[in-house]
Amino acid sequence: MKVKLEFSGGMDLLFGNKKMHEVELAETNGKRWTVGRVIMWARENLLTERPELFMKGDSVRPGILVLVNDCDWELSGTLDCELQDGDTVTFISTLHGG
Amino acid sequence: MKVKLEFSGGMDLLFGNKKMHEVELAETNGKRWTVGRVIMWARENLLTERPELFMKGDSVRPGILVLVNDCDWELSGTLDCELQDGDTVTFISTLHGG
Amino acid sequence: SFACSHSLSKEHVQRYSRHLLLPSFGLSAQERLCQGSVLIVGCGGLGSPAALYLAASGVGTLGLVDHDVVDLSNLHRQIIHTEARVGVHKATSAAQACAALNSLVKVNTHMDGFNPANALEIVRGYDVVLDATDNPTTRYLINDACVVLGKPLVSAAAVGTDGQLTVYNYGEDAPCYRCLFPESPAPENCSRCADAGVLGPVPGAMGVLQAVEVVKLLGGVGDVLAKKLLIFDALAGRFTTVRLRGKRTECVACGLCPSITRENLAAYDYVAFTGQAPTDAAPSLSVL
């Protein structure tokens, strides 16, 4: 399954300075790819800097917005949201400066 | 066949003050729907004001940009571009003010 | 072609003629704008263009909040100030610029910054609030004050080459800041202009867009950017709009059983909640 992982608002600094990652996720004994699993996978496979700024427990740190196909993940089940081939998951660091 | 016709940059003033029109185009003896045919169809069926500001000859007036699925129609054959179900054709009036 | 009875003077009509000519705005929206009031919290990178464009557009009353003075390192993006006003209080400096541009607008300065003790008293006097601050501590406070007093909050932020904008607490179902971020980000998750830098015109773009939203809100025209987040990536030259959740029923500010109220807001410890002082302190420049 192919999905796009996008990092915005400075999150890209933790992921090799790259905003868009197109990744292939292998089927593993019929287990579905949820957003929760993808977060773990991204930490293992894409994260290059300061992992403590990305995750807290089994989710993302407070202040990071997660979007599935440009919609807030609260609208689709947060960690349990099941991904389809071609979906985009976006991680946005909320900005506070002005 | 369903297509979306979008009018922007003030063009909507000629089309009932409506920016987005979702229209159903009937199949007529196997004749394909080109952008050229859609322009004629929009003039007959959607235009409400000052037709002289929309067309010149069998095309749009100079200063109007035409897009097919957010790409300049020059990239897809202008008047002869054949439309598919679900396509969007956008007419943008170029602005000059500042 | 305008009705004979309206509240605009001859000078208003001449000054705002380009708004009056606009079919989608016109006389009645301009009258509403001229009767409306906006509070701008922060006279920095976002507040500079927002204050200038709202003064120019003709809002009735403009409130300007800050606690700091103009510094030379502000001037690469805070275009409402000038070299001659370095060292002057930012609210005073911004008020001078607004008055020079449009003397028809009433400008109030709030010189003590925005804190739990003065928040409700200040916000009460305005129709709309614009968050142009630089730290999460003040952002939570502004949010809560707007929620308990029922004011829409036009919020933007910019760091580096990125910008974000949304309108909180507007209409029936739109979320507040706490609905989106019930738990405060840790200090190390908050990159700030003073540490991370910011490209000057990026807060500029976001601040002007905040003014656009306020003009629509007060004028009663167009679709307000509530339940949506507008994201600007200046390096890519790209804007994206994403769909946000609605109100959270369990939100402590705007939910069904809120624990933050008009009565107890002044006693809430925002610094303890975020773990951060309400400032965006300058870095040491010795390394430069």
Added chain:
Amino acid sequence: SFACSHSLSKEHVQRYSRHLLLPSFGLSAQERLCQGSVLIVGCGGLGSPAALYLAASGVGTLGLVDHDVVDLSNLHRQIIHTEARVGVHKATSAAQACAALNSLVKVNTHMDGFNPANALEIVRGYDVVLDATDNPTTRYLINDACVVLGKPLVSAAAVGTDGQLTVYNYGEDAPCYRCLFPESPAPENCSRCADAGVLGPVPGAMGVLQAVEVVKLLGGVGDVLAKKLLIFDALAGRFTTVRLRGKRTECVACGLCPSITRENLAAYDYVAFTGQAPTDAAPSLSVL
């Protein structure tokens, strides 16, 4: 952490510290910006924020072109001017504001407007040109001057509640204004701010975004908005980016056999070509 040998003074370093801290910009981009020059044609709705943000950001030289004086009806959107400067030449008024904001920037005023006789002489002295004018006649002239002299052209426009922005004549394949519009629109197809009205912060947003593109272009960072058109619909609160054609080989300005050249541009009759005088005249206000 910066190299010891760079061209910035201590005052530059302090003033631009937030740019120097930015990993994607930093010292070398700021040095290029400080050595670069920009010509802004038109000190109105687009030129006001563009000039302020480019002066603030620290471009080396800023050229300001206009031919008109400040009018009260300009002040709802032309935020670089003030009530006290109504009646003053717009280039002079804008230059005063830029100098007050950043005295490190060299500001040139070009007081006679932009016409076929002076176009090449003016454009020759700058690295980038920003089209902030209000009529198609001057827009074709600016385009042709940029093409024959090989200058990138950051072009924006705003009318009503709509805005547009693109960069012409940049890189190998990007089109020029004539590639997109080989035939001039008829006068009745050109709605103008003076007739149609314009919402004040809309040209504001487009002008700040022009400044963003110039900073990227001169600084050598990010993706420049060439071969793309950015469209702003302020009422909907929405930005769209669309893909434009490349250069037209038969373009009379930038094509394979151009008929417009450095030698003959001054003699080209732009008014005959567009059928319009190069002005955006004010409407009669008697109806108001």
